[in-house]
Amino acid sequence: MDKAKYGPWALIIGGSEGIGSAFARKLAADGFNIAVVARKPGPLEALAEELRGMGVEARSLSVDLSDTSAIDQVRTITDDIEVGLLIYNAGANNIRGNFVELDPKVYRDVINITVVGQAEFAHHFGALMRERGRGGIILAGSSSNFCGAPTLATYTAAKSFSRILTESLWLECEPMGIDVLHISINYTDTPAMQRLGYDTSSAQSPEEVAQEALDNIANGPLLILGGQRALDTAIARSQLENRGEMIRALATPRRENIPQKA
Incomplete structure (x- = not known):
């Protein structure tokens, strides 16, 4: 990574943890100073200490x-x-269910993290990058963003927002010297997936x-992993044609239909 630019x-x-901590270690190895934000203080500080040990x-x-x-x-x-360099990697979905049966806090949290959060952070730090004429923004999404899915209504909608926001920012920010990329994350062997019991052997x-x-x-605006x-x-x-048939056939399956560890 080009430290002079980013x-x-x-x-x-x-x-x-997971993808976020992998970003941190790779960037630290290239000499970047790192600020990490997440919910759990213990793993965060342990990671920060590890990064300091990298100089x-x-x-x-x-x-x-x-x-x-x-x-x-x-x-x-x-x-x-x-x-x-801003990397917004938050946005997991731990609680699934039919939208009309969910506690409103569940879908509000998803919207606040993935929609409001990405917009607020991209706006604030993007504006500072514009003043300097350089920088980069990576917004993380999901392969589920291309269509709706049962028990994941808000999650898939929020990830779609993330992708479309990134595509717009990519074109707006190009003349400002800011690179913007949306990563469509597919099946990945993260601690979150492991805790849910999924078989991640092929991830x-x-x-x-x-x-x-x-x-x-x-190479934005979109990277499909x-x-x-x-x-x-x-x-x-x-x-665009036969959307109903396509969604029935290709939507992210309900959790009970996803292979679990033996």
């Missing part, structure tokens, strides 16, 4: 990203540094995802 600090939202500065902050004041909380550790590793994203930051099969699925899910 440094000296990288801010990683959702950075305590860079590191800051960590525990924040509930569903709180609409999250951007103001994060600014307490970033207002005195120059963030040249991408977080390190592979992070490296592919960093290698393609200047997961190889040719993931690309083919995204194309199929994007068809």
Whole structure:
């Protein structure tokens, strides 16, 4: 990674484990100072200590990203540094269910983290990058963003917002010297997936995802991870004719229909 263009600090939202921590380690290895934000304070500080051991500065902050004041909380550790790279990796969905049966807090949290959060952070840090005439923004999404899915209504809608927002920012920010990339994450062997009991033996590793994203930051607006099969699925899910038939056939399956570990 080009530290002169994207440094000296990288801010990683959702950075305590999995893909987020993989981003942090790879960027620290390239000499970037790292600010990591997530909910769990223990893993965050452990990661920050590890990064300091790699010879860079590191800051960590525990924040509930569903709180609409999250951007103001994060600014307490970033207002005195120059963030040249924003990676917004938060946005997992732990509670699934039919939309009309959900506790409203469930879908509000998804919207606050993935829609409001990405917009607020991209706006604030993008504006600072515009003043400097350089920088990069990576917004993480999901391969489910190309069509709706039962028990994932808000999640798939929020990920669709993320992709369309990124595509718009990519074109707006290009003349400002800011590279913008949306990563459509496919099946990845993250701790979150492991905790849910999924069989991740054929999944991408977080390190592979992070490296592919960093290698393609200047090749936006969209990077579909997961190889040719993931690309083919995204194309199929994007068809405009016979949407109903397509959604029935290709939507992300209900959780009980996803293979679990033996």
